[in-house]
Amino acid sequence: MYKKILTIQDISCVGQCSLTVALPIISACKMETCILPSAVLSTHTAGFKGFTFADLTDEMPKIADHWKRENISFAAIYTGYLGSQKQIDYVKDIRNNLLEDGGKMIVDPAMADNGKLYPAFDMEFVKSMRTLCEGADIILPNITEACLIADVEYKETYDYEYIDGLLKKLHDIGAKKIVLTGVGYKQGKTGVAVYDGENHLYYEHDKISKGCHGTGDVYASAFVGALLNGKSEFDAATIAADFTVECIKNTIDDESHWYGVKFEKCLEYLIDRIK
Numbered sequence: 001m002y003k004k005i006l007t008i009q010d011i012s013c014v015g016q017c018s019l020t021v022a023l024p025i026i027s028a029c030k031m032e033t034c035i036l037p038s039a040v041l042s043t044h045t046a047g048f049k050g051f052t053f054a055d056l057t058d059e060m061p062k063i064a065d066h067w068k069r070e071n072i073s074f075a076a077i078y079t080g081y082l083g084s085q086k087q088i089d090y091v092k093d094i095r096n097n098l099l100e101d102g103g104k105m106i107v108d109p110a111m112a113d114n115g116k117l118y119p120a121f122d123m124e125f126v127k128s129m130r131t132l133c134e135g136a137d138i139i140l141p142n143i144t145e146a147c148l149i150a151d152v153e154y155k156e157t158y159d160y161e162y163i164d165g166l167l168k169k170l171h172d173i174g175a176k177k178i179v180l181t182g183v184g185y186k187q188g189k190t191g192v193a194v195y196d197g198e199n200h201l202y203y204e205h206d207k208i209s210k211g212c213h214g215t216g217d218v219y220a221s222a223f224v225g226a227l228l229n230g231k232s233e234f235d236a237a238t239i240a241a242d243f244t245v246e247c248i249k250n251t252i253d254d255e256s257h258w259y260g261v262k263f264e265k266c267l268e269y270l271i272d273r274i275k
Contacts (some may be wrong), residue, residue: 016260
């Protein structure tokens with residue numbers, strides 16, 4: 001079946017993140033990928049100076065209304081970085097009106113990392129993001145985001161019981177399934193924990209010390225592509241993790257490519273894994 005997927009997030013014209021990652025990766029997974037940009041930036045904001053920014057919040061309901069008139073609907077909606085509470089409210093309306101019966105609502109609550117909210121956000125935004133996660137089929141938080149959504153104390157050092165409790169709280173809030181990224185119990189290792197309300201599964205892989213911008217978007221997009229190709233949540237999570245590691249490995253030796261990962265060179269790997 002040829003599925004139509006909608007992804008809602010900002011677009012950084014240069015920088016290999018957000019929609020410039022989601023569109024090609026999901027398309028490579030052989031699905032029609034439709035986009036709703038929440039903002040347009042000349043580059044992303046990590047390392048570039050003097051970038052331009054155009055807020056498209058007011059355009060979002062106009063675009064959605066046009067889609068309604070054209071009877072356009074989607075097999076899945078995948079959200080990334082959303083810049084305001086108003087945008088979250090618009091996403092809820094789009095979910096309620098344009099998601100097909102039985103369709104998947106997949107939320108990457110991109111708002112925090114390393115124990116801190118991103119500078120643009122406050123706790124009122126967290127509350128709004130929590131309401132979006134409440135109605136989601138799958139959420140893809142990192143540990144910081146999960147703690148904020150679940151109102152759990154953030155810890156840099158933790159054990160299995162802490163992660164298990166965090167996953168259960170997120171499920172109690174209303175997220176049907178949770179894919180928790182950046183979970184590492186050993187030195188030099190990280191991984192992903194997947195919870196469906198009954199089963200808590202964990203996939204571990206090597207942790208690459210050098211971080212790269214946009215890898216969260218790469219991961220989420222690959223996860224969506226694999227999931228909508230019929231993979232289970234756990235299989236999609238492992239495929240996305242391995243793909244993201246491949247992208248980093250193909251980039252870390254190029255000092256001139258500091259602003260993202262060369263995911264394009266690894267798309268064949270992703271496609272082969274999905275097959």
